[in-house]
Amino acid sequence: MKKSFLLISLLCSVTLIFAQQAPHFISPSDVYSLKQVKDPTVSPDGKWILYGVSKADSIKDAFSTKLFMVSWDGVETVSLTEQTKNPSSYAWSPDGKYISFMASPSKEEKEDHGNQLFLMDRRGGEPVQLTDIHGEIQSYDWKKDGKQILFVVKDPNMADTAKSKIRKPYAIDRYHFKQDYEGYLDNRKSHVYLFDLASKKLDTLTKGTYDEASASFSPDGNSVVYVSNITESPDRNTNTDIFVIDVKNNRSVKQITTHKGGDFSPKFSPNNESIAFFKSISGDAYNAYDQPQLCVANVKTGDIEVISSSLDRPITTFTWAPDNKHIYALVEDDRKQNIYSFDVHAKTNSLVTNAEAVFSDLSANDLGQMVVLYSDPHTPNEIYALDGETPRKVTKVHDEFLAGLKSIYVKGFKSISSDKTIVSGILYLPDSVSRNMPLVLFIHGGPVAQDDYSFDESRQILAGAGFAVAAVNYRGSSGRGFAFTKSIYADWGNKEVKDIIGAANYLIKEGIADSSKLAIAGWSYGGILTDYTIATDKRFKAAVSGAGSAFQFAMYGSDQYVLQYDEELGAPWKNVKKWIDISYPFFKVDQIKTPTLFMASQNDFNVPVIGAEQMYQAFKHAGIPTELVIYPGQNHGLSIPSYLVYRFQRHIDWFEKYLK
Template identity: 40%
Template sequence: MKKTITLVAGLALLAPAALAQAPAKRPLQLSDLAQMRDVSDAQISPDGNWVAYTVAMADTAADKRNADIWMAKWDGSQNLRITTSKDSESKPRFSPDGKYLSFVSSRGESAEDGQAQLWLLNRAGGEAEKVTKLKGSISDYVWAPDGKRIAMIIRDADPDSLTQAQKAKKKTAPPIVINRFQFKQDVDGYLNKQRQHLYVFDVASRKLTNLTPGNYDEHLPSWSPDSKQLVFSSKRGDDPDRHYNYDLYLIDAQSGAKARQLTTSELPDSDPSYRSRPAWSPDGKSIAFEQGGPRELMWYSVHQLVVMPVSGGTPKQLIASLDRNTSDPQWSADGKSLYFLLEDDRAQHLAKVSASGGKVERVVAGPREISEYEMGPKGKIVVVNSEPQQPDEVFALEKKATLRPLSKQNDAWLGQVKFGAVEPIQGKSKDGTLVSGFIIKPVDYQKGKKYPTILRIHGGPVSQFGYGFAYEWQYFAANGYAVVVSNPRGSSGRGGDYTKAIFADWGNKDTEDVLSVVDYAVQQGIADPDKLGVGGWSYGGIMTDQVISRDKRFKAACSGAGIGNVFAGYGTDQYVRDYETELGRPWEKPDVWMRVSYPFFHAGQISTPTLFLCGEKDFNVPLLNTEQMYQALKSLNIDTELIIYPGQFHGISKPSYVKDRYQRYLAWYNKYLMPKGAATAGGQ
């Protein structure tokens, strides 16, 4: 049956600046990776006059990422860099009286033994002061409303690791002793008895008190309005490694206090994976939080906005009829409404609803991704917002839902480069399911000309490609390629049924779905059907393996941190709970495991030259999985290469390696998709 494709109504999403008045712009280049600034974590001062935020960018000399704290005046008249050290600072927070700007940093610590400590910067002047000297590391913290104490989540130091002094003496490291069900975690490495606990830090005396000693991990603390209690999220029971059931607990903020369990359902409440902190109502009588779905659905379920009394009772889902993910609840000052982030098809909006439930109001909507927001005094709100041709920046929310720029960190750079048009599309999959996506046209696109085209596939699988800026898309567009991306079944943003459609059935419906946008690009006369490439990272790498083992139209592939033989994943990565929940134990349900391992056991059907890439220390989707697929193609005499990035985890972070990866992507695609001698615009 012939597939048909439909196009979403609407124009291409244009650059924010008026092109007629702008100077001549150049295509995007690899050197622009060092120019881009990542803006995040906006915080409003207590008087509402300033907004602190974090700016991260590549330090090419040191070959690492470095983050600094900046402040913007509310009226937009000033942007000041507050920290300038060669080490990163993050999590800027104002003390409730506005006297201090606090942050977390490992500055001054040795490179290998450095732990994130708390620093206080007196806004009246002077240098920042390191106020903690921990063997462990601070992962999260929040000021009490009265400003006298700070709640901290501190991870224990690794008892099996060697200090720098011990390494200098060449002391032999002790054996790693493992006895946990989940014993691996990307970045953290092998898991032993290390836990992270809830502490309270007294600002005046500098005294630190552990409120929750024990064999559990605590997350996302939030203070009561009277500064007497804390609510936090924790997994407990005989063996927390074996389940997903996060619950909320209340504890008095004093030594020796015992935590009281607040939520008791089997649904995960404030799962830290989603970084959605529970929020107290202004009167201290209710708590709003994010609640996940049934255990058996894991991340395939929709996350709901829930409110329950502090005194106990039944949690109430405020917008159960809305089949979309919600996160980050924050109360209005009068306690009558709740603001939250609402994920929808390719977008993420700021929304609000009555505290008693009812109709959802989209406060800031449109083709955009609002990744964060913060509420301040006198109804002031800031958001971190990204659009297809604008990276994340901080904006003040004005009346009539307009956004006024505050940070402007990327404005100068954006004035120099030109981007390919980003158009929203919908493809129709083999069974008629509509699949949302985008097509990114080459920078110098000419109507009627066919272009080599790359299908890029997102990770997750439960995530989505959205209206935010994507360097990768624009890099390929600058080098003469059209790019097509989609949100196949398994993606978020389209409701629970759409997400769970690939449960225990990877590579089947989602392969058909990603191919639908390729069909669209060919049908529209944009994509050259004889010059198609494919690639992705993580689940995008998994899907790349699935696609090339099921479809021979692709002439080149780049598979990053994927797995083709899921049998090999059991017991080698961090997903043992997830595997057993979704697929069952491999010796009990080998047919299910064989089904999702299709690429490896059908490697003989692959003819696409494939570049494989992975981080050496990846515990998320370990290197051995990539090695197996590389070895299979090498055995079959298919052109292939394996690139291993030393010391890197699942996410490649070292700037020189990030640049190297893009160079290799482009070289591999050019080898098979670009006519010999064809010039590219942005490959330098």
């Protein structure tokens, strides 16, 4: 009897262990398991790679970041900041002996001064606070000799200095007066400062009524480059130009660019003679659909060459090669993002990688050793090093997590819209043989962005719950050229909806989707397009509209896009018909049949909560099944792990209720 009992107990234990280890589809609770690898940077000697890893803490219900370094060959990994709370903006000191990062001081060390710069020995030990700067540090850059650090600092906020901790009333006089995550905007400015490590003194390099940003040293340390908008009314345009300060001699300032659009992200060449930077195609005061061109300016002559003119694709990041003749850059192209090499003098380019994947966060040291993040549909970001121009995997952060997952089937597709436009998409299925399934069109925001061949947690969770899920790079998306992106200018909810419906029709025709079980969801512009689509096509049986809007009149003055509205649409009282046209979901509520779950973030200034509230109220009035979810204290992007889990689960529950 005892032997039988022991045998049964053993079998139960084995069964339980097997069940715990059996692969499963990714689910909402995996928010707590999935890590985010961030911002790799190579040490000056090329022996180590510094990077961050962010992970959800289920007890604190918050994400925390820790720093690590891994050897160039990937053999050894060292944890660096176990006790430091969320270090950011980390970098190597020029001699490679120390690691600098931004972090909040402890309360006894004047926490009210905001984040400060810390320094720690890479071999171990506690970090030491290096600065006590009054103001908000925006960025910093080391001088090559390691004796000085360049800071961009925003003026101190004098509105929160009262002992009572009660903020002074907001007194506002700006045209652009609010911004998500920042809140209501005041007139404080950001300027460039020089910090001497020996004396701990801060020397002012710029001052006045304009903001300066993106400041960095030339390799020889004799010059500083930065960007600034010095137009008469910077709030009324997106112009930025590039300037150089002679810090060695008389601190004279030379303006390098005069383009009416944006010139930004400047980087000196290794020989100090040139500056590479991004330039907008358009010279308009504001153009939401622009894409960056890669340019090089001769510092002495001021001559500027566009070296990416033959490539009609967005360039997202670049780094100089040590030979001063080439620049490596990341380029978006139809669901992919690969590494390109640009010949500065010939103005030609060539692919370094050509994968159905996404390379991101490219950086290099002075020796030309490059590191990059790599992700594909089955792999979250890992660090890759380039041996010459050949990528090699260095980290294995996600191996354990992926070992417990059943793989989602992912493939690209192309559909044809009613006006014959070819549109690219990505399909996610529980397996390769799935057919006649309930379909969720999960629409990206932006609109200037693209769904790509990286690991997509959101869509894979929905596919794992038993849905066919489609991403659609509708017109207005990036990665297909400037004309494709700008084609929706002042014509919202028209071409994009044709593309979304065209993708649904294609997947129905291919036998993937059940035409009687269609759903749509999205966040931000994806939520806006959800509203547009259900107001156009009555076939959709369920929708989740996140951080969206439909009565666009209500957005004027309540969100952060006043400049876009004035430039692209005209003021509402001057162009009433246009504003009515782009608000058609609100005016067609009585014609909508789709049960819709609306979501919004309480503190969102990007797409304010009123966008969801108005549609929810209209649906309630019209008797359409609806619910409203408000995420307390959140901005446009959710930052609390439990809210992310809740959002995923609410999508699944809503679609199961109306589709299955």
